[in-house]
Amino acid sequence: xxxxxxxxxxxxxxxxxxxxxxxxxxxxxxxxxxxxxxxxxxxxxxxxxxxxxxxxxxxxxxxxxxxxxxxxxxxxxxxxxxxxxxxxxxxxxxxxxxxxxxxxxxxxxxxxxxxxxx
Amino acid sequence: xxxxxxxxxxxxxxxxxxxxxxxxxxxxxxxxxxxxxxxxxxxxxxxxxxxxxxxxxxxxxxxxxxxxxxxxxxxxxxxxxxxxxxxxxxxxxxxxxxxxxxxxxxxxxxxxxxxxxxxxxxxxxxxxxxxxxxxxxxxxxxxxxxxxxxxxxxxxxxxxxxxxxxxxxxxxxxxxxxxxxxxxxxxxxxxxxxxxxxxxxxxxxxxxxxxxxxxxxxxxxxxxxxxxxxxxxxxxxxxxxxxxxxxxxxxxxxxxxxxxxxxxxxxxxxxxxxxxxxxxxxxxxxxxxxxxxxxxxxxxxxxxxxxxxxxxxxxxxxxxxxxxxxxxxxxxxxxxxxxxxxxxxxxxxxxxxxxxxxxxxxxxxxxxxxxxxxxxxxxxxxxxxxxxxxxxxxxxxxxxxxxxxxxxxxxxxxxxxxxxxxxxxxxxxxxxxxxxxxxxxxxxxxxxxxxxxxxxxxxxxxxxxxxxxxxxxxxxxxxxxxxxxxxxxxxxxxxxxxxxxxxxxxxxxxxxxxxxxxxxxxxxxxxxxxxxxxxxxxxxxxxxxxxxxxxxxxxx
Numbered sequence: 001x002x003x004x005x006x007x008x009x010x011x012x013x014x015x016x017x018x019x020x021x022x023x024x025x026x027x028x029x030x031x032x033x034x035x036x037x038x039x040x041x042x043x044x045x046x047x048x049x050x051x052x053x054x055x056x057x058x059x060x061x062x063x064x065x066x067x068x069x070x071x072x073x074x075x076x077x078x079x080x081x082x083x084x085x086x087x088x089x090x091x092x093x094x095x096x097x098x099x100x101x102x103x104x105x106x107x108x109x110x111x112x113x114x115x116x117x118x
Numbered sequence: 119x120x121x122x123x124x125x126x127x128x129x130x131x132x133x134x135x136x137x138x139x140x141x142x143x144x145x146x147x148x149x150x151x152x153x154x155x156x157x158x159x160x161x162x163x164x165x166x167x168x169x170x171x172x173x174x175x176x177x178x179x180x181x182x183x184x185x186x187x188x189x190x191x192x193x194x195x196x197x198x199x200x201x202x203x204x205x206x207x208x209x210x211x212x213x214x215x216x217x218x219x220x221x222x223x224x225x226x227x228x229x230x231x232x233x234x235x236x237x238x239x240x241x242x243x244x245x246x247x248x249x250x251x252x253x254x255x256x257x258x259x260x261x262x263x264x265x266x267x268x269x270x271x272x273x274x275x276x277x278x279x280x281x282x283x284x285x286x287x288x289x290x291x292x293x294x295x296x297x298x299x300x301x302x303x304x305x306x307x308x309x310x311x312x313x314x315x316x317x318x319x320x321x322x323x324x325x326x327x328x329x330x331x332x333x334x335x336x337x338x339x340x341x342x343x344x345x346x347x348x349x350x351x352x353x354x355x356x357x358x359x360x361x362x363x364x365x366x367x368x369x370x371x372x373x374x375x376x377x378x379x380x381x382x383x384x385x386x387x388x389x390x391x392x393x394x395x396x397x398x399x400x401x402x403x404x405x406x407x408x409x410x411x412x413x414x415x416x417x418x419x420x421x422x423x424x425x426x427x428x429x430x431x432x433x434x435x436x437x438x439x440x441x442x443x444x445x446x447x448x449x450x451x452x453x454x455x456x457x458x459x460x461x462x463x464x465x466x467x468x469x470x471x472x473x474x475x476x477x478x479x480x481x482x483x484x485x486x487x488x489x490x491x492x493x494x495x496x497x498x499x500x501x502x503x504x505x506x507x508x509x510x511x512x513x514x515x516x517x518x519x520x521x522x523x524x525x526x527x528x529x530x531x532x533x534x535x536x537x538x539x540x541x542x543x544x545x546x547x548x549x550x551x552x553x554x555x556x557x558x559x560x561x562x563x564x565x566x567x568x569x570x571x572x573x574x575x576x577x578x579x580x581x582x583x584x585x586x587x588x589x590x591x592x593x594x595x596x597x598x599x600x601x602x603x604x605x606x607x608x609x610x611x612x613x614x615x616x617x618x619x620x621x622x623x624x625x626x627x628x629x630x631x632x633x634x635x636x637x638x639x640x641x642x643x644x645x646x647x648x649x650x651x652x653x654x655x656x657x658x659x660x661x662x663x664x665x666x667x668x669x670x671x672x673x674x
Contacts (some may be wrong), residue, residue, distance in 0.1 A: 020216055022215060064151070067150070100538050101466075101547075
């Protein structure tokens with residue numbers, strides 16, 4: 001029997017790459033009980049307990065089967081100013097973009113809706 | 119330049135259609151990611167950190183203006199307006215969308231280009247001396263050999279599922295500018311000392327990565343006509359006996375190392391003896407047909423010295439310096455080969471924008487008989503330039519931000535994309551290259567230091583060739599932060615050598631100061647006109663190690 005993969009420490013978020021575009025996407029709350037993908041890391045749903053993490057894992061498995069995303073996995077985060085920030089530098093780059101090109105990627109606002117005014 | 123015949127054309131077009139169908143089946147869910155991944159890799163499509171990546175083959179680094187313009191167009195229409203030239207002389211786009219890749223492959227096929235065998239466990243894009251056909255120290259042009267191998271290896275049914283990837287490089291010159299000894303197979307065209315006939319010296323089992331090895335010569339006088347049968351014998355021995363149980367031990371270098379070069383050569387010779395050579399070796403007519411594409415172009419008869427050039431140099435020292443550093447003697451009088459630096463200080467090494475690609479394409483068409491080359495050092499070459507045209511070329515390059523006079527100097531750094539893009543990387547490479555470039559940006563200082571090759575990889579796979587850098591830098595992860603290991607004494611040339619580690623890893627911000635100290639030892643200890651690498655060979659590691667240990671470090 002295959003060993004059960006060890007889960008990352010919590011709190012954690014779920015990220016993946018969109019199948020069609022390759023963009024990094026994050027699982028976020030949608031509607032009363034649902035989950036949906038967002039390109040904005042600030043919107044990522046933070047799982048702080050096992051039940052929430054299991055829900056993200058179940059969503060990842062379904063979405064991989066449904067061929068909407070690839071390379072979905074949980075990432076340990078800390079909270080900075082209320083926003084989840086991956087603890088490992090590799091995944092931090094996935095939430096930002098190439099560090100030598102601040103004009104590209106999420107750090108340049110790509111795929112992220114501007115915050116509502118007022 | 120080689121032009122596709124009807125078979126090449128059909129092969130590439132069929133592959134575009136096949137892959138378009140595979141992408142469609144992936145998108146409609148009839149192929150899972152596990153099923154699709156090997157198919158996309160066979161067509162150069164990777165998944166990186168932020169997006170997909172498409173690797174386009176530039177066979178033996180040769181392009182014409184039309185092809186480079188097409189790459190510029192693809193960069194603009196389907197990517198973010200730039201591409202990255204790699205140490206395999208390929209071009210990578212960092213942001214293509216999967217849905218667009220069939221269209222991109224179609225545009226490539228329109229200009230006789232493709233992404234076939236730029237990934238996967240097959241024979242990869244064959245590389246060659248970037249001064250092929252023009253270098254004064256050349257015995258024979260390596261491109262006909264490289265093209266023959268491209269044709270033989272493309273879709274070769276027996277060698278499509280090797281234990282691991284397989285890289286071949288060819289040089290026909292005295293100086294090894296193609297890093298042949300760090301390849302699975304390195305071919306060097308040479309004159310047989312007795313018969314004076316041109317033959318191949320064949321080395322096998324070189325490679326960088328996790329277990330760096332310098333290739334061992336297994337045959338030093340292979341007749342040219344026997345090339346394909348001999349390659350087939352090497353690949354057969356490897357295909358049968360190379361390890362498939364452990365991907366880290368699967369390259370041919372491990373097999374050669376484990377059984378010894380002599381025993382490996384014996385097995386290859388035994389296989390070669392029983393192969394039906396005539397049925398494998400290329401038909402001499404086909405060899406001649408290929409070679410004819412690489413016949414020297416129609417050069418003008420020109421004086422060896424251009425008064426126009428000399429006058430321009432005399433009144434512009436910056437231009438004179440660029441000519442001194444970025445041009446290479448050509449075998450034809452009145453001509454020169456220009457190396458265009460893709461390492462302007464502060465930019466990502468090897469990156470070129472679509473606008474820059476168009477500028478270079480225009481220059482190639484107007485001034486270099488419609489030909490250009492990509493070098494393994496991530497620069498571009500205009501191989502056939504009249505000396506008198508240099509001022510105009512320099513002017514245009516300057517307008518495009520491409521007139522950096524640093525070829526072979528401390529700021530001409532080889533760097534892989536590293537963790538800014540690559541999903542395999544363990545640390546960033548580009549910002550390290552940029553920080554070192556800034557530190558040594560002063561032109562006078564670069565001149566004083568002279569030839570010095572720094573090479574940076576963002577992981578152990580060594581795409582940035584760090585092992586063979588005079589100074590090598592390897593980015594790793596150590597306790598949750600990026601850490602950089604420095605090696606010294608590597609050499610990518612005919613005296614190929616693997617560098618040795620100087621000491622414990624450094625934090626990113628400590629790297630420029632460490633390089634500074636290493637360079638200071640060289641400047642203090644060098645003999646007159648002694649290059650950095652020669653000084654390292656003479657002095658040994660000790661004085662450099664001592665200086666390295668004094669690098670101030672952040673508290674652990």
